[in-house]
Amino acid sequence: AQKITQTQPGMFVQEKEAVTLDCTYDTSDQSYGLFWYKQPSSGEMIFLIYQGSYDEQNATEGRYSLNFQKARKSANLVISASQLGDSAMYFCAMREGLDTGNQFYFGTGTSLTVIP
Amino acid sequence: DTGVSQDPRHKITKRGQNVTFRCDPISEHNRLYWYRQTLGQGPEFLTYFQNEAQLEKSRLLSDRFSAERPKGSFSTLEIQRTEQGDSAMYLCASSIHPGNSGNTIYFGEGSWLTVV
Numbered sequence: 001a002q003k004i005t006q007t008q009p010g011m012f013v014q015e016k017e018a019v020t021l022d023c024t025y026d027t028s029d030q031s032y033g034l035f036w037y038k039q040p041s042s043g044e045m046i047f048l049i050y051q052g053s054y055d056e057q058n059a060t061e062g063r064y065s066l067n068f069q070k071a072r073k074s075a076n077l078v079i080s081a082s083q084l085g086d087s088a089m090y091f092c093a094m095r096e097g098l099d100t101g102n103q104f105y106f107g108t109g110t111s112l113t114v115i116p
Numbered sequence: 117d118t119g120v121s122q123d124p125r126h127k128i129t130k131r132g133q134n135v136t137f138r139c140d141p142i143s144e145h146n147r148l149y150w151y152r153q154t155l156g157q158g159p160e161f162l163t164y165f166q167n168e169a170q171l172e173k174s175r176l177l178s179d180r181f182s183a184e185r186p187k188g189s190f191s192t193l194e195i196q197r198t199e200q201g202d203s204a205m206y207l208c209a210s211s212i213h214p215g216n217s218g219n220t221i222y223f224g225e226g227s228w229l230t231v232v
Contacts, residue, residue: 004158035220043205045159045223091158101147101171101213104221106158 001026004092006107013082014115020067021077021110023092029053032096034075035104036066039089048090051075082114118142120224122208128230129198136194137227141210148191149209149221150183152176159207165191166213198231205229 005024013019025034036048051059051066059066067076079086089111093104121140129135141148147166151159162181163173167188177183180198185191195202205228209221 043226103161
């Protein structure tokens with residue numbers, strides 16, 4: 001079974017609007033971390049936001065927020081006030097356990113295009 | 117800029133040739149990771165080091181692949197007798213350990229390999 005599922009291969013959003021990118025995960029661990037990365041065409045994976053499995057509040061980082069629904073095993077990324085520079089691939093990832101050396105499992109990504 | 121740097125950024129090689137990629141992590145980071153990313157997929161874990169010790173290797177790392185981090189600083193990933201299926205982007209990342217559970221790993225821009 002896939003550890004991370006991203007069901008939206010591509011998304012379009014109007015500039016200045018908000019957009020939600022979906023992510024569901026599968027794990028039997030109680031301790032895990034959920035991450036979102038942005039990958040522009042240059043290739044670099046840019047860290048956006050982190051949510052720990054024990055965090056009770058949804059994580060926020062500037063225009064990014066993570067809608068964490070533990071019972072549904074979903075960790076959707078919300079980008080508010082979209083900008084043209086937000087056009088990129090977005091990957092959801094999970095790390096099981098608390099050891100930062102544990103491997104990340106990535107989804108297949110969502111390509112976001114921001115329309116002027 | 118003191119981020120993760122990778123070299124070369126692009127490599128085209130003939131099938132059967134050997135290639136080597138270099139990664140320089142963020143200077144104070146003691147953990148270094150290699151991931152592979154093929155078109156349309158998220159990154160997949162290959163291996164990671166803590167200082168000079170290689171602590172984990174994925175089954176994806178066949179006998180033709182070898183990674184080293186001799187002095188606990190930069191790392192090399194060598195692929196021997198390249199095959200067309202090796203064509204991918206090879207991403208390096210680094211992190212500090214121990215860190216808090218939210219510590220992410222910071223990626224470089226990747227090295228694109230095309231085997232012809």
